[in-house]
Amino acid sequence: MQTPFLLGPRLYFRPVERDDAPRLAAFVNHPDVRRNLLVHRPMNTAQEVSFVDALTASQRDVLFAIVLRDGDRMLGTCGLHDMDFRSRRATFGMLIGEPSEWHKGYGSETTRMVLDYGFGTLNLNRIDLQVLEHNVAGIRAYEKAGFRHEGVLRQHHYVDGAYVDTLMMGILRSEWKPLPA
DSSP: OOSOSEEOSSEEEEEOOGGGHHHHHHHHHSHHHHTTSSOOSOOOHHHHHHHHHHHHHOSSOEEEEEEETTTTEEEEEEEEEEEETTTTEEEEEEEEOOGGGTTSSHHHHHHHHHHIIIIIISOOSEEEEEEETTOHHHHHHHHHHTOEEEEEEEEEEEETTEEEEEEEEEEEGGGOOOOOO
8 A cells, every 4th residue: 555544445545646646647538437526528647737836735625535445546536626614614526537337336345434534534524526417327326325315506617519408416414424444
C-alpha cells in the first residue's frame, strides 16, 4: 500500500498525486465514464495535473485516490467538495474510472467510507450529491449508503444528444450508520 489514509475491506484511500494525472486523463476520456460526468471535451495530462494541484491546495476540498488493496491499483477518485465548516456540510463526488470494475460493489464501499470520514472525522452534519438520472448503479450505491432523494433538476444537462434530469440526494448525520469497526 502506498501512503494509505483510510482502509476499507477491499479498498483504501490515499492522496491523489501529480503522477496519477495520466491515469485520471484516461479515466475521464473513456466514453462510458465520460457519460456520467460533465466532461464534454478531451482532457489531457496537463489539465489533470492542474485539477490535482487545485484540489490538493484547496482548504474546502478533500480528494482521495480509490485503490484496490489486492494489487494496489487505482480505480478512481472520490472526495468531499465545497466544504462549509460553519454549516458543517459538503458535496460528495466519486469516479470509478474503469468500467471493467463496475458492478462489483466498489461504489458502495467508497460511498460508505467517505460518509464515515465526513461524519466521523470531519464532524459534518450533511453531505449531498448530484447524479445524472441514467447513472443507475451510482444511484443504487448512494441509496444503499443512506442517501435520500431530495429533488430533481429537470433537463439540467445535455448528454449524448438528449437533455437529462439531475437527481439531488442528501444524507444527514442523524441518518448515517457507521461502518463496523
